[in-house]
Amino acid sequence: MFQTVLNALNQGFLLTLALFLVTLAGALPLGLLVSFGSMSRFRPLRYVMRTIVWIFRGSPLLLQLFIIFYVPGELDHNIWAFSSGRFWAAATAFILNYACYFSEIYRGGIESIPRGQDEAGLVLGMTKQQIFFKVKFMQLVRRIVPPISNEIITLVKDTSLANSIALAEVIWAGKKFMKSDGLVWPLFFTILYYLAFTGLLTLFFGWLEKKLSYYSV
């Protein structure tokens, strides 16, 4: 029995992991675009972006998930009506939500880099792009690793919200044994997956922070 449970949980955890990775792959770069938008000198764009950020950060992720998954179902053409539709609905909600959180962290980081760094670059004939990527990017990375790593660890736990739209992630896999076999422990057992995963991430980010502190400002 234990082996059966373990196999099922492993299956579920793979989906948890996939949702986690897809969310990061989408939200980390998208967040940068959103942060540029919310710092734009073009006022309408800035207002639109900041409003979007407020909506996603100011309301429950669970609700966003329901809206993104169920609203298309109410319409004539359900865009999620394909085999992995649930997964992509969840991924969409997570990417949008996390991009907004990340964008605020990026924005804080970018705004905290002294103006003198831009000016030093400009005076040396660099382009704006070169200044961003060659001068400010590494400083930005260093400033944002601690807050981003907090969000990423929260994301690990937030992926469990996807079981509310019946995505068979690890908690869903654990719960199934309650109905089918009257077993409770598989559900509780899933906590070990989360602890192992967040533990590894904590170690990784600790290492990364150390690695990045080869210089100080």
Place this chain on the structure above:
Amino acid sequence: MAMLEVSHMEKRFGNTEVLKDISFSLEKGQSLAIIGSSGSGKTTLLRSLNFLETPDAGTITVDGQLLLDAAVRTKASDKEIRKKRLRFGLVFQNFNLFPQYTALENVMLASQLLAKERPDYRQNRREILEQIRTRGVELLTQVGLQDRLDNYPHQLSGGQQQRVAIARALALDPDILCFDEPTSALDPELTGEVLKVIRSLAERNMTMIIVTHEMAFARDVADQIIFMDGGVIVEQGPARQVIEHPVQERTRRFLSRYQGQS
């Protein structure tokens, strides 16, 4: 012919006139010190020369080439501005080194990026980068930091950081090197090493504009001095004359505050 000619430059921030009818010229190989009390517009003038501010009126001519005519309102492309900027170098009061790069990397970075625009970059990449490195080492040696090539800015004293910043500005061979109070952020015992470097540049006939509060240094190193007050040039002339025999009452009053310092 003058290396630099600035005429009738004006700059306003909102309703405050910060630069009023600024005109001066600077011969090739000469150095000009700009002195004046706080808020008189010295920094704004240097920033305008380096295209960090856009003057509201006036022209800037370098080596006979008109770089900026504020009356012409067509916006120059970024590329053009970048090219014009390279005629000037600017050393900031608080260094503004790039903290994540070593001293040598700070000096080489802009040259490396610029080299990518050369048509022969792909073919001769290795040689070009090797030349840039050689030049970087040479410049850091010139400012006395040959032992500090691989140090990060935070591992260097303020005086050393400012010398790296000078080497970095020299790396692009500017026609005119500007300094904005290069020693003001330094502990008194560290100003000497930076002033020494600037002095040696003067001896090599680098064309320079130096905003400074070090009157003795201005007198001894600069060829010309401009005294600014309230956004205007109150007095300009040969360095020794302006410091020792100022003509204007305002200059005298300003200088009296520094008496005994030299």
